[in-house]
Amino acid sequence: MKEYPVQRAAALKPLPDPDMLVFGKTFTDHMFLMDYTAGQGWHDGRIVPYAPLALEPSAMVFHYAQEVFEGLKAYRSPDGGVQLFRPMENVRRINSSCERMCIPQLPEEDTLAAIEQLVRVEERWVPAKPGTSLYIRPFVIATTPSLGxxxxxxxxxxxxxxxxxxxxxxxxxxxxxxxENQDVRAVRGGTGYTKCGGNYAASIRAGERAEEQGYAQVLWLDGVHRRYIEEVGSMNVLFKIGGTVITPALTGSVLPGITRKSCIELLKSWGVPVEERLITAEELFDAAEAGRLEEAFGSGTAAVVSPIGEMGWGERHVTVNGGQIGALTRKLYDTLTGIQWGTVSDPFGWTLKL
Structure with missing residues (x-):
């Protein structure tokens, strides 16, 4: 496996209180950098002290949003070791995003090696408290100083x-x-299936409106018909209706979530029927009002599985499973997090021990 040069930080930061961790606020001592130059390709990979990036005001990322990112985690297992969860899936997905955003492909094995090595360098930052982890954010930005x-x-x-x-x-x-009935997140043929910042910037206004009304997340409809459920906030979404788990199909405007994929594979291994198809908001709310919507939950790297207890759509408001987490949702959460933290067996070979 490729090894990159490491420049150690002159002084290490104090570790934060594991009981006071806030998502995305405290960053570790080091970061990985690699440059791309036309005609030379990707080069000069290295681990350096965490510090600001020096960019020209004309860097193209600021003006045309040519950038992509990923998100994955490192987990502390009971034996004190550290492991990753399906990291190659993230590497392949960032390359899918790169292709759509006209960014040069990253070498897969070298990218995975960079993630592994950085986590090893920062191993002391991987918390051991149950429910905590080290979040890993790879991203690519366009730095050419040019307006055009x-x-x-x-x-x-x-x-x-x-x-x-x-x-x-x-x-x-x-x-x-x-x-959300006003704004749309993405359309087929656009960038909805990628992890690019523009998708998330476009979601902020609707999220603010939802928060003002006391809701935690937005349930997005498709951008053409404004009828079909797509995602919930920054997560994929799944519904258990009449014993079958239904999740929106990957039509090009929905992110192909790695946690979503893992949930589907787990459900099928348990013999639970799963349908990946179009589902309208009307069908969803009709099922809820008829008592057939048994459970609903979002899935994603950050929250893993997030149960949905209440949904609003215009004047219609429904409660899911009495506002409590459902048994299947709980089983998925416990199994996924158990595999991730190494407290239950991993029959799928999803974890990568460092």
Missing amino acids: VHAAHDYIFCIITCPVGAYYKEGINPVRIYV
């Missing part, structure tokens, strides 16, 4: 890490979500 709508010639690939606790303050308790 075309692909850049220069890029930086960077990986930063931060210790995290629960993503939602509600923890594993069910959240309230609201169907």
Whole structure:
């Protein structure tokens, strides 16, 4: 496996209190950097002290948003070791995002090696308290100093890490979500299936409106018909209706979530029927009002599985499973987090021990 040169920080930061971790606020001592130059390709990978990046004001990322990112975690296992969860899936997905955003592909094995090595360098930052982890954020930005709508010639690939606790303050308790009728997140043929910042920037206004009404997340509809459920906030979404788990199909405007994929594979291994298809908001709320919507939950790296206890859509408001986490949702959460933290067996070979 490739080894990159390491420049150690002159002084190490104090570790934060594991009981006081806030998602995405405290960053570790080091980061990974690698440059891309047209004609030379990706080069000069290295681990250096965490520090600001020096960019020209004309760097193309600021003006044309040519950038992509990923998110994964490192977990402290009971034996004191550290492991990753399906990291190659993240490497392949960032390359899928790169292809759509006209960014040069990252070498897969070298990218995985960079993630592994940075986590090993920062191992003391991987918290051991149950429910905590080290969040890993790889990203690529266009750095060519040029004003003009075309692909850049220069890029930086960077990986930063931060210790995290629960993503939602509600923890594993069910959240309230609201169907967004005004804004749309993505359309087929656009960038909805990628992890690019523009997708998330476009979601902020709706999220603010939902929060003002006391909801934790937005339930997005498709951008063309404004009928079909797509995602919930920054997560995929799944519904158990009449014993079958239904999740929106990957039509090009929905992110192919790695946690989503893992949930589907777990459910099928348990013999639970799963359908990946179009589902309208009307079908969903009709099922809820008829008592057939048994459970609902979001899935994603940050929150893993987040149960939904209440949904609003215009004047219609429904409660899911009495506002409590469902048995299947709980089983998925316990199994996934157990595999991730190494407290239950991993029959799928999803974990990578460092």
